[in-house]
Amino acid sequence: MVSAGELRAHLVAARVAGRVATSREESLRRYGLFAARDPRVTLGLEPEGEWGAAELLRLMADRCGVSADPRETSGEDVIDPDCTVAALDAFAERLGRAAHDRIPVLLGTGHPHRLLGFYASLAAALSAAGCVVLTPSYVRGVDIPTEFGVRRHILRYVAGVAVARPAEGGGPLTPESAPGAHTHSPLPVRAALAGAAEQGGVLPGLVVGDHGFICGAGQLGFEAIGLGDSDDPAVFVAEAEGRISVAVPLDDTVRSDYYRPLTRYVLNRAWLSQ
Known part of the structure; x- marks a missing residue:
């Protein structure tokens, strides 16, 4: 069992929190883009508040632990590991209640690798634990804007987790190969929810994921919990406005095995350890 102290030490050592790879320049740039309502960083959220760049910086300092000083404009960004541990506790508590109540859950990620x-x-x-893990199909494809133009993607599920896969992609769908695109778009979760509705199927009582998956779901009124980096203000605005129940601040670009202690910690705290 991973203790809170052990997890905190791991977060800092693996740079999942503490000093992270995300640059201060990139975070501030994206706060400015969010303030301008650039859809590349709003992630499907339509914020109710004004959320100017200065207000966003204060929010991110409170929720993530980044520096609140606007004069700090360069260097490595910082995520307070205590914020991460506290948010993981809340995340685990919500998962545990979902398991206890056996509600249907939809999981999805824009960071499959x-x-x-x-x-x-x-x-x-x-x-x-008895929850239905939803995998609603959507056969028409999803046209997602990318830096190379609009590209068609297919909604696919790997081990119960929704990913957006380039339509021309091949190969087996396995967790080891981690197929799927890196995307912050809300379109995949909208497609999954549309697929469930069109098939007369069950809709999720909880959506678990990151970026567009949780912001897009929260915007549509579905309860959502998930992860966000220090340069993803939409996730934390959504939490502040009540569209997302729990937002966990962490670096989402470290090696995949560095998240295993977080997995063990969450499952233990949620009484879901296998």
């Missing part, structure tokens, strides 16, 4: 293993472990534990 880093975070798929984390979500796949949660999906397996929730399923074993």
